[in-house]
Amino acid sequence: MSLFKKFKNESETQAMELLNSSVANVEEMKKMYSSLFPYSKLSDASKDFKASATSATNEKVALAVSATLDMVSEQSIVLDKLEHFITLHVPKIEDGGNFGVGVQLDLVKKLGEMKESATKSTEALLGYDAARSDALGKLNLPSSSKSVTKSTSDTTTDGKKEDKSSETIEEKENTPSPSGPAYESKEKAVVAVDTLYYYKARGILGETIISFVAVMDFIDKNKDKLVEPKGKSGSSNFSMY
Incomplete structure (x- = not known):
């Protein structure tokens, strides 16, 4: 019996619970996406953001960035749990190789790619406050x-x-005069920052949803091979003859 059988069973239960709740989770993600990103055109977003160009915060963009960061963080925790599940379900290595674990290795690769993407997405969105502060500071407001x-x-x-x-x-x-070509150009720069990070957040949240659907669908279609890659007998069906 495996030394970590207790953890193995717990990880399987946790993974199946994540799978069973995945459809409801995706529905909630889609509702969030529609709420945070109502503009189909970036030009429409920019027009709306102009009203907040001289404000300390653009509430719509700040909320979109914050909510997306939270979602990426939550998904990273899910990925860790799934990786824990797979790690503990890799079978004992037999003489001649460890045949039958291809599906598990495919999932490990997918999880690794998703975790790397989550890290890059987080780094990209965390630059919003600094970028907006720099652009806003150049306006030289009263x-x-x-x-x-x-x-x-x-x-x-x-x-x-x-x-x-x-x-x-x-x-x-x-009390500088808030007018003139130079001022208007700097104001547009603030709007551009808001629009850029709105676009980034929208893309990242959309990709997060797609990736989550893909990995959970993969687990759903291959859960038997993920749990028992060599069958319930524990031996490989592989034969050279």
Whole structure:
């Protein structure tokens, strides 16, 4: 009996639970996709995003990026569980080779590719805040600053010591004119950043859904070979004659 039989059985139960709930999960993913990405044309998205060009945050894009990052992260956890399942179901190596594990190896390859893609997607989307902040900073929007100067002094009156303090407040305002070709160009740059990351998030979430469907469909079609690659007897059906 395998030393890790307990973990093997647990991993199989977990994998089958993921498979059984996969259809419902895909339906939820599709609803999320439709909600986060309502624009069929990027030009329509850009027109809408223009209203948020001078705002600290574009709520629609920020939500799309955040939700997509969460979905990619959740899928990475699922991939780890499936990889754990496959690792523990690779059969004992027999003399002459380990025949019958081709389906398992195919799934291992798919999972590896998906995990690598998830890492790249996460790195790509995490650049949104920095990119937007840089573009927004170049607009040189109206701002104000306040400085406070405090001072204290000791005075003596009729032999009594008194502490006196004074405070000076200085306010400065920067009010550049939000107009002109240069300003409009910089404003477009902010919109371009929002549109770019909206596009990235849409593509990544779409690919995440497709990849999830593909891997769960693969498991559904080949679950017998994944669980018992050499059959229930545990021996290979391979013959050289």
